[in-house]
Amino acid sequence: MKCPFCSSFDTQVIDSRVSEEGDTIRRRRRCTACERRFTTYERAELVMPAVVKRNGTRTEFNIDKLRGSLSLALRKRPVSTEDVDAAVARIEENLLVSGRREVESGYIGELVMAELKKLDQVAYVRFASVYKSFEDIGEFVKAIDEMQDKPRP
Numbered sequence: 001m002k003c004p005f006c007s008s009f010d011t012q013v014i015d016s017r018v019s020e021e022g023d024t025i026r027r028r029r030r031c032t033a034c035e036r037r038f039t040t041y042e043r044a045e046l047v048m049p050a051v052v053k054r055n056g057t058r059t060e061f062n063i064d065k066l067r068g069s070l071s072l073a074l075r076k077r078p079v080s081t082e083d084v085d086a087a088v089a090r091i092e093e094n095l096l097v098s099g100r101r102e103v104e105s106g107y108i109g110e111l112v113m114a115e116l117k118k119l120d121q122v123a124y125v126r127f128a129s130v131y132k133s134f135e136d137i138g139e140f141v142k143a144i145d146e147m148q149d150k151p152r153p
């Protein structure tokens with residue numbers, strides 16, 4: 001680690017401690033050239049991968065969109081909000097720990113289907129049948145929105 005004052009590469013760690021939450025390591029360093037001290041922080045890099053759509057364009061992962069599509073599939077189904085939140089958290093965690101920089105939208109669709117399958121069969125079939133023929137979850141949500149706008153016979 002280069003000294004921020006004199007740019008010497010000869011620095012020493014004089015103290016390390018883990019934060020109370022356990023997610024950060026704080027290191028006190030000393031430059032052996034200029035004797036000045038500085039602090040560095042170390043934390044795991046967890047970045048959501050970008051979503052690659054079927055047409056090859058990239059979009060940012062959107063947790064609200066994900067939650068929205070699950071909720072729509074589960075509309076009027078006997079599944080608690082807590083269970084939906086837990087399913088969303090599992091999908092998010094799966095993507096985070098994958099360490100991937102990019103994922104295909106279809107991969108997220110598969111994760112959603114796997115969660116719905118466990119939560120509610122009707123929602124699963126709803127999602128699977130509609131999702132399969134759409135470009136991404138956003139389009140699926142749009143289609144469901146449009147269906148709901150139409151007057152019922």
Ligand SMILES: [Zn+2]
Nearest residue numbers: 003006031034
């Ligand atoms: Zn220095």
